[in-house]
Amino acid sequence: MKVTIKGYTGVAVWKWVANDDTCGICRMPFDSCCNDCKYPGDDCPLVWGQCSHCFHMHCIMKWVNGNQKSNQSCPMCRQAWKIKEK
Amino acid sequence: MMSTRTSEQAAKKLGIMMSSRSSSNGQAAKRLIIRNLKVAPRNEEDNFLSLWKHIDEAVRAIHESRPVSMSLELLYQSVENICAEKKSSMLYSALRQLCEEHIRREVPKLTLEMNDQIEYLKLLNRHWEDHCSHMVMICQIFLPLDRGYVLNNPLILSIWDLGLDLFKNYIIINKTVQTRCISGLLTLIDSERSGELIDRSLVKSLLTMLYKLQLYQPIFETEFIKSSEKLYSHEGESLLQTFEIPEYLKHVEKRLNEENNRLLHYLHPSTRQPLINCVERNLIGEHVNTILQKGFDNLMDDKRLDDLKLLYNLLSRFLNGVEQLKNFYSQYIKKRGRDIVINPEKDNTMIQELLDFKEKLDLISECWNNNEKFTHALKDSFEHFINQRSNKPAELIAKYIDTKLRAGNKEATEEELDKILDKIMVLFRFIHGKDVFEAFYKKDLAKRLLVGKSASVDAEKSMLSKLKQECGGVFTLKLEGMFKDMELSKDVMSAFEQQLQIKTSLSIYVNVLTLTHWPSYTASNIILPPEMSQLQEKFTEFYKKKYSGRNLQWQPSLGHCLVKGHISPGNNKEFQLSLYQTLVLLLYNAKDDLSYEEIFESTKIEENELKRTLQSLACGKVPILTKSSKGVDVHSEDIFKFNKSFTHKLYRIRINQVQLKETQEENQSTNEKVFQDRQYQVDAAIVRIMKMRKSLPHNLLVTEVVGQLKFSIKPADIKKRIESLIERDYLARDEQNPNQYNYLA
Missing domain, CATH: 1.20.1310.10 (Cullin Repeats)
Structure with a gap:
């Protein structure tokens, strides 16, 4: 008996690599999207700050743009909000 | 001729003054004398x-x-x-x-x-x-x-x-x-x-x-x-x-016609009302209940359209006749429907029977002269009985659709399929537990998509749009997400192949799923042959590079392979296998006999899964392995041998996983998942009631909650939710009476 595999159809589930389960702003799980979006994934990406906290991009943008300029800090640790480039 | 005397008399009688004819002096002036008309005296x-x-x-x-x-x-x-x-x-x-x-x-x-x-x-x-x-x-x-x-x-x-x-x-x-x-x-x-x-x-x-x-x-x-x-x-x-009863109805109709004829031919029209009234009252009015009780169900069972039409017409002459007929109609639907739904032994045929039943009722509906009340009665009764058994009909509807949408179902053309789906949507409309349906539908849809068993994308899409129309966009959001994932995976794969460049003997295709759209699967670690795990690694790397911030988790239980097997010289076959089946068969490249323990050690497939896999390979329709012990069950001391004399009329063979046990577990877990989603509804109902009542004893609260919820729920589950709400400070137990809850604003 000799068996050889010709094709393999695998299934994988993707997940965000985040340090928390839920977004600190909208309280939705990272695996689903922010309140304004329909589908998680590219439509509603995550961003990581240099402080290592992470949020839905839409959520943190609202936070940063909605506040006065002086208040552009991470809502979790109050350090200045800077996006960590990967 | 009349004499003067008589004429005078007559004149006197007439009162006409007559002057004397002559005067004494003889010089009488001439006078004109008017004589009365002489009338002949008569007796x-x-x-x-x-x-x-x-x-x-x-x-x-x-x-x-x-x-x-x-x-x-x-x-x-x-x-x-x-x-x-x-x-x-x-x-x-x-x-x-x-x-x-x-x-x-x-x-x-x-x-x-x-x-x-x-x-x-x-x-x-x-x-x-x-x-x-x-x-x-x-x-x-x-x-x-x-x-x-x-x-x-x-x-x-x-x-x-x-x-x-x-x-x-x-x-x-x-x-x-x-x-x-x-x-x-x-x-x-x-x-x-x-x-x-x-x-x-x-x-x-x-x-x-x-x-x-x-x-x-x-x-x-x-x-x-x-x-x-x-x-x-x-x-x-x-x-x-x-x-x-049919005979009787015909007789009544005959009688009415006769009496009408009588009215036409010799009775006075004013008798119409009392007479016809008398016939109707004595033949029908007094016996409405008896007639319906004795004959209605049979008429319905036998689809006697003419008789039913006649019955409707006769009863419609009475104030309560139609109402009573309608009640019997609803009762009939509820009774027959319940018979179909309630018996677990008939689960396999339930949906088909329901469809047939509905079709029959639609046919009969013609008899009710487009009376809206009957349409409503039909809807209400259907809704009533189909929800008598919670969850199961919803589940079976989902499964029925699955069998229709699955590949290999060649019994219907696209158009026919669409018609079937439309009909099934009618049943779906009556179901309260739409969430149960969604859960099972999602599970089946996932299987169809991942194993590539779906009959046609068009049919799937049309079903999806029907659901969307019925329940709104939120209901189908996740289902649509699943289709989207499939599309995305296609793009990712073509990008991956370009990057891979070198053709390996082993081709790979990966469906990348978004966690929230799909049913949750348990992850397990198994041992893959090196060539496969390398390929998997390569893909994971590629994916991480393409989508930063993401990680991939492999789901071996959903993978499947195309495998070429040389059974004996000249006897080559191709197999469509699950990943687990493949892993087991690969072991036989080295050895012809393997014990259960050996197989387990070298694959690390979880015990139940492995047993099922071995069962499918050794005891199914395609026995490519032989098992040392008799019977269907797999024991840990069994030894599995490669079946060298294996033959099959087809070149390409699909070996199905044994489904039975799995379904029951799956079934339970799906139901549990549904209940988890329903918890929020329970919570909301409790809070709503308490907000209104402010204070309620336990029993009353439970009954009110049951009344508000559209799905059935065990009191114990409600109690759990109440406790959870107390923990979260929505409610508090009354200090004097621990059975009483107070709402906390």
């Missing part, structure tokens, strides 16, 4: 009598139906003359007397003993007709009397009416005549009702007579209705016992 009495003599004789002749000797013209003139002499009242009373005498003479002829009722009726009718024709003649002769005298005296009957009046008062009012006439008529009608042919014109003529004499209503109609009442109340009761 008035004699004159009347002589005229009357002719008339009297003529009338007698008419009464005796003899030819009249004098010309009618002369008679007419005589009457005219008499009237001119102001002797009208005398003439009238003489005529009256004459007629009265005649009628009196007639009476004994009609009170003679006579056994044959019909003959008697004929006799009476003859008398009536004669009387009428006599009166017509008399009227014509006495026309001046009618015109000149009767018209000016409102209290006096016209000659025609006089005739009727006399006939009425002397003949019909006579007890013997009356009873004989009425009973004769009723016997005739009765015999017609029992199917004999009768002389309708005779009946009609006599009834017209009664009507003209204004006796129809008082002496005939009341008796007639009374006898009909008796007949039909008896008939209703006895026939209901002996007849089947």
